[in-house]
Amino acid sequence: xxxxxxxxxxxxxxxxxxxxxxxxxxxxxxxxxxxxxxxxxxxxxxxxxxxxxxxxxxxxxxxxxxxxxxxxxxxxxxxxxxxxxxxxxxxxxxxxxxxxxxxxxxxxxxxxxxxxxxxxxxxxxxxxxxxxxxxxxxxxxxxxxxxxxxxxxxxxxxxxxxxxxxxxxxxxxxxxxxxxxxxxxxxxxxxxxxxxxxxxxxxxxxxxxxxxxxxxxxxxxxxxxxxxxxxxxxxxxxxxxxxxxxxxxxxxxxxxxxxxxxxxxxxxxxxxxxxxxxxxxxxxxxxxxxxxxxx
Amino acid sequence: xxxxxxxxxxxxxxxxxxxxxxxxxxxxxxxxxxxxxxxxxxxxxxxxxxxxxxxxxxxxxxxxxxxxxxxxxxxxxxxxxxxxxxxxxxxxxxxxxxxxxxxxxxxxxxxxxxxxxxxxxxxxxxxxxxxxxxxxxxxxxxxxxxxxxxxxxxxxxxxxxxxxxxxxxxxxxxxxxxxxxxxxxxxxxxxxxxxxxxxxxxxxxxxxxxxxxxxx
Amino acid sequence: xxxxxxxxxxxxxxxxxxxxxxxxxxxxxxxxxxxxxxxxxxxxxxxxxxxxxxxxxxxxxxxxxxxxxxxxxxxxxxxxxxxxxxxxxxxxxxxxxxxxxxxxxxxxxxxxxxxxxxxxxxxx
Numbered sequence: 001x002x003x004x005x006x007x008x009x010x011x012x013x014x015x016x017x018x019x020x021x022x023x024x025x026x027x028x029x030x031x032x033x034x035x036x037x038x039x040x041x042x043x044x045x046x047x048x049x050x051x052x053x054x055x056x057x058x059x060x061x062x063x064x065x066x067x068x069x070x071x072x073x074x075x076x077x078x079x080x081x082x083x084x085x086x087x088x089x090x091x092x093x094x095x096x097x098x099x100x101x102x103x104x105x106x107x108x109x110x111x112x113x114x115x116x117x118x119x120x121x122x123x124x125x126x127x128x129x130x131x132x133x134x135x136x137x138x139x140x141x142x143x144x145x146x147x148x149x150x151x152x153x154x155x156x157x158x159x160x161x162x163x164x165x166x167x168x169x170x171x172x173x174x175x176x177x178x179x180x181x182x183x184x185x186x187x188x189x190x191x192x193x194x195x196x197x198x199x200x201x202x203x204x205x206x207x208x209x210x211x212x213x214x215x216x217x218x219x220x221x222x223x224x225x226x227x228x229x230x231x232x233x234x235x236x237x238x239x240x241x242x243x244x245x246x247x248x249x250x251x252x253x254x255x256x257x258x259x260x261x262x263x264x265x266x267x268x269x270x271x272x273x274x275x276x277x278x279x280x281x282x283x284x285x286x287x288x289x290x291x292x293x294x295x
Numbered sequence: 296x297x298x299x300x301x302x303x304x305x306x307x308x309x310x311x312x313x314x315x316x317x318x319x320x321x322x323x324x325x326x327x328x329x330x331x332x333x334x335x336x337x338x339x340x341x342x343x344x345x346x347x348x349x350x351x352x353x354x355x356x357x358x359x360x361x362x363x364x365x366x367x368x369x370x371x372x373x374x375x376x377x378x379x380x381x382x383x384x385x386x387x388x389x390x391x392x393x394x395x396x397x398x399x400x401x402x403x404x405x406x407x408x409x410x411x412x413x414x415x416x417x418x419x420x421x422x423x424x425x426x427x428x429x430x431x432x433x434x435x436x437x438x439x440x441x442x443x444x445x446x447x448x449x450x451x452x453x454x455x456x457x458x459x460x461x462x463x464x465x466x467x468x469x470x471x472x473x474x475x476x477x478x479x480x481x482x483x484x485x486x487x488x489x490x491x492x493x494x495x496x497x498x499x500x501x502x503x504x505x506x507x508x509x510x511x
Numbered sequence: 512x513x514x515x516x517x518x519x520x521x522x523x524x525x526x527x528x529x530x531x532x533x534x535x536x537x538x539x540x541x542x543x544x545x546x547x548x549x550x551x552x553x554x555x556x557x558x559x560x561x562x563x564x565x566x567x568x569x570x571x572x573x574x575x576x577x578x579x580x581x582x583x584x585x586x587x588x589x590x591x592x593x594x595x596x597x598x599x600x601x602x603x604x605x606x607x608x609x610x611x612x613x614x615x616x617x618x619x620x621x622x623x624x625x626x627x628x629x630x631x632x633x634x635x
Contacts, residue, residue: 016510031549031559032559032560033558033559052374053373053374054370054373054374054507054508055508055509056508056509057508057509057510073376074376074377075376077374077375077376078376080374081374082370082374084370086368086370087365087368087369087370088369088370088371089369089371090306090358090361090369091360091448092308092355092356092359093308094308094309096309097305097306097308100304100305101305101306101371101381104298104301104302104305104377104381105371105372105375105377105378105381106375143371146371173556174553174556177549177552177553177556177559178553180549180552180553180559181547181549181550181552181553183549184547184549185549200558201556201557201558202558203558204558204559204560205560219560220558220560220561221523221560221561221564224521274519275521
């Protein structure tokens with residue numbers, strides 16, 4: 001598919017605490033929601049930090065938007081909204097202070113929009129609570145409120161779904177889709193997640209990261225054509241194992257992910273073929289690349 | 296300048312502003328009036344103790360723990376093109392505000408004494424050299440306590456620093472005023488010390504916050 | 512538009528099918544714009560890429576055309592092509608019937624008789 005990219009990175013390298021992030025070529029499609037998937041310690045947060053400009057020591061080049069702008073100078077920062085898992089606000093800030101500070105930090109922060117979002121997400125504005133006394137879910141909502149109250153073109157969200165309850169995750173999906181719609185192709189979202197199934201209906205492009213490297217990426221609909229979910233009889237398990245990408249078997253049968261191009265090699269076996277979910281594809285790719293000892 | 300002051304103000308909560316800018320000055324000046332009228336003496340040493348104690352404790356709600364390892368990663372500030380500027384303004388304006396507050400409040404206290412005590416005793420109660428000493432001393436102890444307590448984010452550290460600071464202040468005040476040396480000497484020493492700590496407060500916090508953009 | 516999550520038919524296919532029948536049935540007329548890709552994704556609570564794939568399929572079938580920056584509009588449906596579209600659907604349905612007949616062990620003759628019988632029933 002022909003798409004422009006909102007972020008391009010070339011020869012991105014970052015050594016950090018005995019682990020190395022190494023991405024020769026990264027392109028995040030413009031106008032879509034892109035999910036960053038990977039095990040703990042795969043380098044997701046590091047990558048997001050580099051892209052959000054809150055870590056500046058790395059090798060390689062990152063450029064943003066159509067004009068291939070660099071992070072330095074501040075213009076790019078105004079156009080990006082970031083939320084993350086590290087300390088984000090000072091712990092004793094109140095919500096009204098967060099609002100004041102946001103107005104000072106960003107020209108494109110709209111206080112009326114912030115207040116509307118807080119109301120909409122039932123963030124306890126009226127209660128004079130400090131940020132540190134908010135629940136993890138409310139803290140996440142507050143971070144979303146400050147970035148969505150700005151006129152941004154790119155959202156970089158580090159694990160936005162994790163602290164949220166199921167209802168709010170659904171709401172998060174709606175908010176992302178609404179953001180994409182408002183931009184009419186000019187707004188993009190890049191988020192990391194462990195909750196692939198919850199975010200599947202909002203994910204357009206997926207990047208799977210393992211050990212600091214991109215091991216698979218593509219538009220979800222393309223990935224669903226590249227891989228198929230195969231189920232078969234226990235008797236065929238041994239033969240199928242050589243052909244399948246990943247497989248689990250039990251005494252009743254086997255189940256696994258197979259590359260579509262290899263599907264014909266399964267001819268003669270009694271198998272059923274289904275379209276896999278993104279979650280199933282991701283787990284398969286992670287399994288194939290992990291250093292975790294799986295039985 | 297307006298922008299700098301706003302940066303400072305947004306870092307302080309409403310309660311902080313009410314206590315520091317309204318309640319504290321009223322209480323201190325009230326004590327001074329009461330002490331001058333009733334006891335016909337100045338309350339400035341006690342006054343300085345309260346000021347140092349309250350300022351160090353209240354700092355917990357301003358930038359408590361800002362120099363602590365890890366807590367400097369205020370990612371929201373780092374994503375703004377003006378984040379570092381705002382942070383620095385808040386640090387600097389706080390110190391300027393603090394110094395002007397000490398000058399103003401002790402100046403006012405002295406004026407109260409001068410007005411209420413029309414006799415010649417007023418000049419004896421507190422001389423100009425002593426006035427400067429008390430200003431420099433309370434400012435220096437206040438920023439020293441703040442500097443130390445900002446390395447942690449525990450309220451009890453602020454409390455401890457506050458108590459030690461205020462008691463130390465009283466002792467130093469007594470020692471300095473009873474020693475047969477001109478007031479210029481301790482005043483100069485305190486001015487240098489207070490200035491030095493002020494510079495450190497800004498430098499260390501900015502090193503921490505800006506340093507979190509990079510690996511250490 | 513209603514989408515079935517677990518029908519076995521991919522979501523993009525369901526969207527394409529429903530829009531196609533709306534076009535063929537004349538509910539969406541020549542020159543009408545389809546809903547915006549991201550707007551439809553939002554309304555249906557699905558990803559943008561899924562909607563886009565449905566639209567691209569309709570474009571490949573010649574039912575709609577993409578206008579730069581304005582979305583997709585419905586093409587003139589010439590009767591020849593319409594007929595072809597319908598014939599393709601008939602063929603698909605019949606193939607399905609033939610497969611089912613094979614499983615049931617019906618002969619070709621039996622199948623044709625069934626078809627004839629059903630046609631009669633419909634006419635009556």
